[in-house]
Amino acid sequence: MSSHMSVACGSSISSLKSSTKAAMIFGCPACKSTFLLTTQPHACLTTSIDFSKGLHMEADGKQGQEGSPELSLRPLDLSDIDDFMVWATDDKVSRFCTWDTYTSKEAGIDYIKNIVIPHPWFKAICLDNKAIGSIFVSANNGNDRCRGELGYALASKYWGKGIVTRAVKMVASSIFNEWPHLERLEALVDVENGGSQRVLEKVGFQREGVLRKFVILKGRCRDLVIYSLLSTDPQP
Amino acid sequence: MQQKVAPPSVDPLLELGVLLVRVTFRPFRVSDVDDFILWAGDEQVTRTIRWKTITSKEEALTFIKEVCIPHHFCRSICIDDRSIGFVLVIRWSGADRHKADIGYGVAAKHWGQGIATKAVKMVISEVFKDFPDLVRLQAFAVVENIASQRVLEKAGFTREGLLRKYTFLKGQLKDLVIYSLLSTDSNGAVDDMV
Numbered sequence: 001m002s003s004h005m006s007v008a009c010g011s012s013i014s015s016l017k018s019s020t021k022a023a024m025i026f027g028c029p030a031c032k033s034t035f036l037l038t039t040q041p042h043a044c045l046t047t048s049i050d051f052s053k054g055l056h057m058e059a060d061g062k063q064g065q066e067g068s069p070e071l072s073l074r075p076l077d078l079s080d081i082d083d084f085m086v087w088a089t090d091d092k093v094s095r096f097c098t099w100d101t102y103t104s105k106e107a108g109i110d111y112i113k114n115i116v117i118p119h120p121w122f123k124a125i126c127l128d129n130k131a132i133g134s135i136f137v138s139a140n141n142g143n144d145r146c147r148g149e150l151g152y153a154l155a156s157k158y159w160g161k162g163i164v165t166r167a168v169k170m171v172a173s174s175i176f177n178e179w180p181h182l183e184r185l186e187a188l189v190d191v192e193n194g195g196s197q198r199v200l201e202k203v204g205f206q207r208e209g210v211l212r213k214f215v216i217l218k219g220r221c222r223d224l225v226i227y228s229l230l231s232t233d234p235q236p
Numbered sequence: 237m238q239q240k241v242a243p244p245s246v247d248p249l250l251e252l253g254v255l256l257v258r259v260t261f262r263p264f265r266v267s268d269v270d271d272f273i274l275w276a277g278d279e280q281v282t283r284t285i286r287w288k289t290i291t292s293k294e295e296a297l298t299f300i301k302e303v304c305i306p307h308h309f310c311r312s313i314c315i316d317d318r319s320i321g322f323v324l325v326i327r328w329s330g331a332d333r334h335k336a337d338i339g340y341g342v343a344a345k346h347w348g349q350g351i352a353t354k355a356v357k358m359v360i361s362e363v364f365k366d367f368p369d370l371v372r373l374q375a376f377a378v379v380e381n382i383a384s385q386r387v388l389e390k391a392g393f394t395r396e397g398l399l400r401k402y403t404f405l406k407g408q409l410k411d412l413v414i415y416s417l418l419s420t421d422s423n424g425a426v427d428d429m430v
Contacts, residue, residue, distance in 0.1 A: 143404040183401040183409060209397020212416055213372045216334060221371055228400055 069127040071166055076116050076124035076134055083124075083131040084108055087155035096190040097153060098217065121175070125154060125167045132158050135167050137175055137185065146183040148175070159195065168203045169236040176231040183231050188214070188224040200227045203236050256354050261311040261323060264304035268312055269296045271319040275343035281321075284381045285341055286405070309363065313342060313355045320346050323359045327367065334371035336363065340387075347383065356391040364419055371419050376402075379411040388415045392422065 076084065087093045088102040088111075102108050116122050120139045124131035133154035140147055150171065154164050176182055189196045191210060201207070205227035213221040264272075275281050276290040276299070290296045304310045304322070313321035321342035328335045338359065342352045364370055375393060377384040389395065393415035402412045 146401060146404060146409055186399075206400070208399055209414065211396055211414065212394070213334070213418055216331060221334065226397065226399065230401055 070129075071163065071170075072126045072129065073123040073135065073167060073170055074126060074129070076112060076122060076131060078109065078112055080124055080131040081105060081108055081112065084112065084134075087133055087153055090156055092156045093153050096193045096196065096217070097151075098215070100218070121148075121178075123171075125152070125163065127158070127163075133164070133167070135164075135171060137171065137179075139179075145181055148179065148182050148185055150185055150187040164196075165199045165202050168199055172203055172229055172236050176235075184228050185230075186226060186228045188226050190217070191223045191225055197225060197227075203229070204234060205229045206233070252349060255315070256350060258315050259351055259354050260314050260317065261355055261358060262314060262317075264300050264310065264312045264319070264322075266297065266300055266305075268319040269293060269300060272296050272300060275319075275321055275341065278344055280344045281341045284378050284384065284405070285339060287341070309366070311359065313340070313351065315346070315351075321351070321355070323355050325359065325363050325373070327370075334369060336367065336370055336373050338363075338373055338375050350390075352384070352387045353390045356387060360391065360417065372416055373418075374414060374416045376412040376414055378405065379413055385413055385415075391417075393417045394421070 085102065085105060085108050088099075088108055091101050094101045102111075116134075119136060122134065122136040125133040125135055133152065135150070135152040137148045137150055139145070140149075150168070152164055152167065172185065175185060185205075187196075187200055187205065188211070189200065197207075206229070208226045208228055211224050211226055214224045215222050270293075273290055273293065273296045276287065276296065279289050282289045290299060304312075307324065308327070309325040311323045312319040313323060321340065323338065323340045326337045326339070327333065328337075338356065340352055340356060342355070360373065363373065373393075375388050376399075377388065379398060385395070394417070396414045396416055399412045399414055401409050403410055
């Protein structure tokens with residue numbers, strides 16, 4: 001299991017072993033970004049606090065090159081509405097999702113207020129802190145509390161660059177620590193959505209089977225492939 | 237030399253066939269309570285289903301009156317009109333109205349006789365007639381319940397996969413096998429004798 005430690009602001013990490021540093025995921029308490037600690041400074045974008053010991057990094061450990069955008073996950077809020085509308089109004093994005101393409105900003109605002117903000121785990125996928133997609137884990141109750149369902153969407157201009165794979169890896173490495181009661185993270189993907197199936201396979205989800213005519217999506221019965229990642233599986 | 241005389245024998249398949257002809261299903265009645273306790277109070281039967289093991293006649297009466305009778309599709313499996321088990325079909329609602337779950341249980345003394353298979357086959361044809369917009373009938377069996385998986389396979393369900401650590405059943409985290417039967421699969425075929 002990957003480690004998840006909270007580190008006090010300003011603490012020195014230069015004495016830590018490099019393997020430990022590589023595995024440490026730090027959640028900035030101010031801007032809520034998730035990033036890996038290095039010896040590079042982290043300038044929090046929400047406050048002027050200089051943590052001095054961390055950096056927004058790509059979750060797979062690749063250090064950001066000069067000029068290359070940094071991927072992070074943080075809460076989605078109303079100030080992201082214009083960025084949200086970029087992917088929410090795109091038929092290519094909504095095609096395999098349960099939601100219909102958005103046609104009004106009001107509907108987008110409603111969604112962020114009523115669904116996103118109260119959601120137990122809903123984040124914006126951000127490049128240089130600009131929201132380009134979303135990722136969430138839904139919770140269940142009672143006997144089903146052991147499982148959570150993963151969902152995600154990404155603006156189509158960013159497809160094919162491995163962004164969702166990286167975002168899913170970030171979620172997979174932290175969700176079991178954040179939710180100790182979670183045993184199983186599952187995802188249900190349309191049989192025709194090869195891109196999404198490849199994301200899950202690259203992260204290490206196990207394909208369990210095809211659920212025939214499992215959902216009605218946009219008026220048609222769809223077969224879905226079900227994938228799972230257990231807290232006891234090798235972590236990405 | 238003594239001649240051994242073979243005892244009179246009955247063809248076991250014929251015997252089974254005769255038994256299965258006597259298997260019927262119908263709504264539960266309050267008067268089923270004593271028969272109900274025999275199997276609903278047996279942990280062997282309830283171990284792999286969500287029903288709580290019944291521990292008293294009062295509990296049995298309450299369960300029959302408040303769950304079995306009002307439920308749209310809860311049937312007693314009977315031999316000679318005596319309750320020896322149940323079949324239950326639970327329809328999903330809203331956007332999932334095209335789906336339903338089937339569950340069943342049979343008294344342990346009647347295991348291995350093809351009764352659950354016959355009951356499930358009988359229910360399938362009635363359910364697809366009763367709910368014309370039903371598209372998918374699904375069932376979940378705990379991974380170690382091989383007998384129940386065979387019932388579903390014999391009844392024509394398709395095994396779709398093993399769902400790891402899917403749910404808690406009576407406090408234990410379980411792997412479940414998921415099965416489905418679609419309205420477009422060959423189902424409701426003319427029921428043969430066995």
